[in-house]
Every structure is written in C-alpha cells, then in structure tokens.
Amino acid sequence: MRIYHLGGRLFESVTHLLTWGRVDRFKSELVEKLGVRPGDRVLDWGCGTGAGARKVLPLMNGRGEIHGVEIAPNMLKLAVARSQPSPDLKFSYTLRNGFDLTLAEPADVALAWHTLGVLPGDLSARGVEEIWMNLRSGGRVLVTDMYLPETKTRWGAIRKSVARFVARNFYHQNFGGSVLPNLERYFETVEILHRPNLMAYAFLGRRRDEPLEALRTS
C-alpha cells in the first residue's frame, strides 16, 4: 500500500516520526544553497503536501509562482489548502501524472524531493528529462533521493535493513541507483551532498543547454 494514497497528514506524521524531522531540516539547508529569488517561477515535481512551497516561500518575498504537479489526490489536497496566493504570488497545483508536462512558461527553478526515486523501473530517467524540458536555459534544479550508505557496524546494518524495508514497502522507493547518473547527464553539477544518517543525498545542478538528442545519448 502506498502511503501517498492514505492521506497527506498521515504521510507527514509518519515521515516526521521516522526521520525525527531531520529530512525537513536538510531541505531548509538545501533551499538556502539553491538561491531562490523573489519573482522566480518554481516547479515542484511530485509536490506531495507542498513541502517545496513551504521552504521556498520565505525566500520569494511574496513574489513569484509555484507550479506543483502531483499524482496522489490526498497529498495534493493539503498543498492546495495551505496555499495563500496574492496578486504577486501565484500557486498552480495540478493533479496529474508528472509526465508529458508543458508549463506555459519554463521555470527558473525545479524541485523534485524524494520523488524521482519512487518512480517504477526506468521512469526516473523520463522524470529527469521532464524537469529539464520545463526549465529555462540556465535554470537551477534541486533533487533529493534515498541511497543505501555503507555501514561498518552491526547496528548500522540492522538500521539500514529496517529503513530499506519501510522505504520500499510504504514509500515505493526503488533504490535503483539511476537517478543521480541521469541528473548528471541533463544538468551540470553544482554540488552533491550526502547524509548517510538519513540515507539521503541531494543534487544541486544547472540545466545543460545542449540539444535533447545529444543529452539522451551522452
């Protein structure tokens, strides 16, 4: 059973309990590095309950656009309920599969937080391409995902097995390892950060301005 269909509040509570809020603090730290500016158009791919907006809005100074796409209605409901638009701040949350997306205007910044790694099979490559296609030239991207860090202690190995079981069965995390290599094909790396205690990494990058065909085969 995917936790995403059970309700946004349940997803948030369980995730907070499992990580003691540290994933949330990691995201705050990352957004500072991303350098979101007032007036930016922000794409939040797989926006869930709107974590992206919560983190970037303090940096936008009441100006800009948030475009969230999300496939699970119970997650998106909460994002919509929490949005507070104003004349200079537009929210556009869409219930849809994130593929075949065409924003009216390309985004300045894209977020995909713990989303590409939950896509089945090879779809993460398509997800990366989707983000690339909806970003402006030179646009910035911030992706977070899970990985399985090396462990040296018995306790570390047990903890990792339990976390992997929960992530696979409740969050549909696939640990396929293809997200990062695909990101590196479509985006120049600005920084990659690893947090082994959260089994999470973050990729900060800038859109490569090469033809799509060249990126696909690079």
Ligand SMILES: C[S@@+](CC[C@H](N)C(=O)[O-])C[C@H]1O[C@@H](n2cnc3c(N)ncnc32)[C@H](O)[C@@H]1O
């Ligand atoms: C682990 S949650 C992360 C949610 C949010 N980004 C956050 O940081 O809290 C992954 C989200 O990706 C969404 N998702 C999965 N596949 C999707 C797809 N094909 N298109 C859009 N959203 C998708 C799920 O429904 C879920 O809300």
